Amino acid sequence: MTATDNKRRIQLSHGGGGVEMNELIRKLFFKYFSNEILIRDEDAARLDLQGPLAFTTDSFTVSPRQFKGGDLGKIAVAGTVNDLAMAGAIPQYLSCGFIIEEGLTFAELESLVKSMAEELEKSGARIVCGDTKVVPKGAADGIFINTSGVGQCIASPSWKQLEVGDRILVSRDVGRHGACILASREGMVLEGDLASDCATLWDDVKRLLDAGIEVRAMRDATRGGLAAVLNEWAASRELGIQVQQDQVPIADEVQGLCELFGFEPMELANEGTFVLGVPADQADQALALLRQGQQSAAIIGTVVEQHLGKVVLSSPWGSQRYLELPKGELLPRIC
Amino acid sequence: MTATDNKRRIQLSHGGGGVEMNELIRKLFFKYFSNEILIRDEDAARLDLQGPLAFTTDSFTVSPRQFKGGDLGKIAVAGTVNDLAMAGAIPQYLSCGFIIEEGLTFAELESLVKSMAEELEKSGARIVCGDTKVVPKGAADGIFINTSGVGQCIASPSWKQLEVGDRILVSRDVGRHGACILASREGMVLEGDLASDCATLWDDVKRLLDAGIEVRAMRDATRGGLAAVLNEWAASRELGIQVQQDQVPIADEVQGLCELFGFEPMELANEGTFVLGVPADQADQALALLRQGQQSAAIIGTVVEQHLGKVVLSSPWGSQRYLELPKGELLPRIC
Numbered sequence: 057m058t059a060t061d062n063k064r065r066i067q068l069s070h071g072g073g074g075v076e077m078n079e080l081i082r083k084l085f086f087k088y089f090s091n092e093i094l095i096r097d098e099d100a101a102r103l104d105l106q107g108p109l110a111f112t113t114d115s116f117t118v119s120p121r122q123f124k125g126g127d128l129g130k131i132a133v134a135g136t137v138n139d140l141a142m143a144g145a146i147p148q149y150l151s152c153g154f155i156i157e158e159g160l161t162f163a164e165l166e167s168l169v170k171s172m173a174e175e176l177e178k179s180g181a182r183i184v185c186g187d188t189k190v191v192p193k194g195a196a197d198g199i200f201i202n203t204s205g206v207g208q209c210i211a212s213p214s215w216k217q218l219e220v221g222d223r224i225l226v227s228r229d230v231g232r233h234g235a236c237i238l239a240s241r242e243g244m245v246l247e248g249d250l251a252s253d254c255a256t257l258w259d260d261v262k263r264l265l266d267a268g269i270e271v272r273a274m275r276d277a278t279r280g281g282l283a284a285v286l287n288e289w290a291a292s293r294e295l296g297i298q299v300q301q302d303q304v305p306i307a308d309e310v311q312g313l314c315e316l317f318g319f320e321p322m323e324l325a326n327e328g329t330f331v332l333g334v335p336a337d338q339a340d341q342a343l344a345l346l347r348q349g350q351q352s353a354a355i356i357g358t359v360v361e362q363h364l365g366k367v368v369l370s371s372p373w374g375s376q377r378y379l380e381l382p383k384g385e386l387l388p389r390i391c
Numbered sequence: 392m393t394a395t396d397n398k399r400r401i402q403l404s405h406g407g408g409g410v411e412m413n414e415l416i417r418k419l420f421f422k423y424f425s426n427e428i429l430i431r432d433e434d435a436a437r438l439d440l441q442g443p444l445a446f447t448t449d450s451f452t453v454s455p456r457q458f459k460g461g462d463l464g465k466i467a468v469a470g471t472v473n474d475l476a477m478a479g480a481i482p483q484y485l486s487c488g489f490i491i492e493e494g495l496t497f498a499e500l501e502s503l504v505k506s507m508a509e510e511l512e513k514s515g516a517r518i519v520c521g522d523t524k525v526v527p528k529g530a531a532d533g534i535f536i537n538t539s540g541v542g543q544c545i546a547s548p549s550w551k552q553l554e555v556g557d558r559i560l561v562s563r564d565v566g567r568h569g570a571c572i573l574a575s576r577e578g579m580v581l582e583g584d585l586a587s588d589c590a591t592l593w594d595d596v597k598r599l600l601d602a603g604i605e606v607r608a609m610r611d612a613t614r615g616g617l618a619a620v621l622n623e624w625a626a627s628r629e630l631g632i633q634v635q636q637d638q639v640p641i642a643d644e645v646q647g648l649c650e651l652f653g654f655e656p657m658e659l660a661n662e663g664t665f666v667l668g669v670p671a672d673q674a675d676q677a678l679a680l681l682r683q684g685q686q687s688a689a690i691i692g693t694v695v696e697q698h699l700g701k702v703v704l705s706s707p708w709g710s711q712r713y714l715e716l717p718k719g720e721l722l723p724r725i726c
Contacts, residue, residue: 067720073614073660074717098610100447100478102544105440111541112435113486114522117530143435151448153537155490158723187449187537192723195452195532202488202522204539206446209437275433279408325408382409385402388493388527 066160071190080188084166088173089152089183101184103149105208110145112136113204119389121168121198123240125232125251129171131327131391132201134256137179138276141261142330144211147181153202154188160199168199179258181205211265213274213332215289222272223339224297224357227260227330228253228350229305230282234324235313237390242317250309255328260349264332269342273333278391280382282322285331286357286367287381296363299379302372305352323382325390333359401495406525415523419501423508424487424518436519438484440543445480447471448539454724456503456533458575460567460586464506466662466726467536469591472514473611476596477665479546482516488537489523495534503534514593516540546600548609548667550624557607558674559632559692562595562665563588563685564640565617569659570648572725577652585644590663595684599667604677608668613726615717617657620666621692621702622716631698634714637707640687658717660725668694 069076086095093101114135121128137147152172156165176182183203232253239250257276264271275285282304290297306321314321334342339355346353362368367379404411421430428436449470456463472482487507491500511517518538567588574585592611599606610620617639625632641656649656669677674690681688697703702714 068723072721100445103444104442107439109438110435113488115488153450197530202537386407388403
């Protein structure tokens with residue numbers, strides 16, 4: 057490595073708390089995340105906010121860091137913005153903690169930070185405080201990003217409010233992110249267009265809330281996929297959830313990949329797909345609103361008083377089976 | 392590794408979003424961090440809080456994870472609690488994001504979580520939301536912890552309020568954490584008692600505020616040490632800071648180690664030591680209050696109108712030199 061190369065890579069001194077770290081913060085982070093709170097305040101940001109608030113955190117370790125439809129930076133912002141949105145909160149303020157492996161190129165770091173800034177614009181959320189650690193070569197794999205988020209709640213979705221008869225909807229076809237990461241790891245050149253669903257969901261949530269849809273429960277189907285969300289709801293609420301298997305939207309390329317590798321699409325992670333429960337008489341309106349975002353949105357099931365704590369898949373031929381909470385390794389470093 | 396050993400270590404499935412992760416959350420994190428918000432809420436915590444609020448984040452990567460006077464768990468809680476306290480905020484709510492390397496023992500994870508729980512008790516802060524990622528062997532070094540914090544502000548310390556004539560104090564002797572980590576890495580068996588200063592500072596801050604001390608500026612002297620805090624204040628406020636070198640408290644064992652390795656004690660990181668600026672007529676009262684916590688607290692300097700943007704050290708023999716903002720690697724993975 058030449059001296060010039062060295063200057064183009066993150067070094068331990070960039071996490072040392074001195075001159076080099078200050079430069080990194082000012083020249084890179086302040087440049088892309090610039091807002092008056094970030095620049096005005098010291099270690100902690102000062103926020104004028106009235107409760108109730110939602111507060112959430114996620115660390116992102118996805119590998120590879122660049123994938124079709126997104127990258128680590130995009131997912132790190134969209135993920136926490138979505139957690140706030142799912143809590144019925146306006147995605148307002150994010151923190152950002154970088155753990156960087158010595159030797160990461162400045163070019164890649166800048167590209168990730170730029171991607172974060174672009175994703176922030178989609179919801180209007182702002183990064184108001186941050187932290188940078190640099191660890192020696194071999195102590196981390198490239199870069200990990202933690203984001204935490206705070207925002208004012210304007211709705212209170214919760215599985216606790218699910219009632220027998222409520223309809224279950226998904227905001228688009230499921231399993232894309234998991235399938236996309238799987239495909240990139242396997243180095244597959246895919247025909248068709250298998251991109252991750254990675255996206256900020258605030259616009260969709262806002263459209264539902266603005267229209268007065270009574271969102272009983274809402275959750276983005278990340279790790280563990282649709283299967284994890286529905287099982288957690290059924291188990292926590294001690295009711296059953298009946299799903300019409302042929303109503304669950306799954307793209308052909310996702311289905312194909314799952315058949316090849318033996319995965320269940322409903323267990324694959326999503327990064328821009330959410331599940332919601334609404335009163336039966338609002339289901340069609342909610343569906344129409346979701347389809348303004350994604351044509352593949354669908355009503356997939358109903359809350360029932362049988363099968364307490366279980367999720368039951370009904371096939372078009374009348375057979376039934378349980379959809380279980382996923383178990384085992386699934387895909388490591390999916391998000 | 393036998394099958395039994397395998398069961399006693401964190402596996403990739405513990406981050407998969409399914410059965411194993413749910414068990415880890417319930418049996419370990421809920422057990423030690425138990426509080427009604429953590430258990431009641433879903434992905435995001437719902438907080439009833441009125442602004443102004445402070446919001447802060449830090450990732451912790453300290454190596455070794457166990458050191459004299461603390462461990463990664465203790466530092467991860469104290470660090471963020473202290474950031475809130477330094478912003479004049481009550482340390483109320485913390486998030487917690489674990490990035491765990493596959494193969495970490497359950498015993499070590501439990502010991503760190505227990506240590507976090509013990510440190511939380513010192514300020515009354517609560518962990519209300521969390522996230523767990525597990526990365527394959529070699530993709531991280533053991534475990535990294537991010538904590539973010541939210542709390543209501545009851546004071547507004549800021550370097551912006553520093554005035555010429557204000558006195559600068561430190562809450563105890565400086566450089567202990569840096570020296571302690573340095574010593575453990577060098578495998579030194581130290582005589583004396585060189586423990587890290589790692590500690591929750593909320594009690595000390597509260598004592599000052601309760602007594603009506605007008606804390607103009609306040610900052611814990613972490614990475615970059617006392618030198619970094621004073622230089623940032625002097626540069627930001629565009630005033631000078633004059634420090635009496637012989638008034639800066641430094642333990643003999645820290646001084647000795649620094650002479651051996653060529654470090655400047657005022658550049659070494661602290662994890663339970665803060666710097667504050669107060670009006671001259673409140674300096675003695677502030678000192679007395681700080682000494683209720685640590686006998687080594689001291690008044691070390693004055694804000695002056697000379698040396699704009701600089702920190703000047705005056706020796707007992709009348710000579711003067713600049714104390715610069717630290718530069719270079721210092722100690723990687725100090726916190």
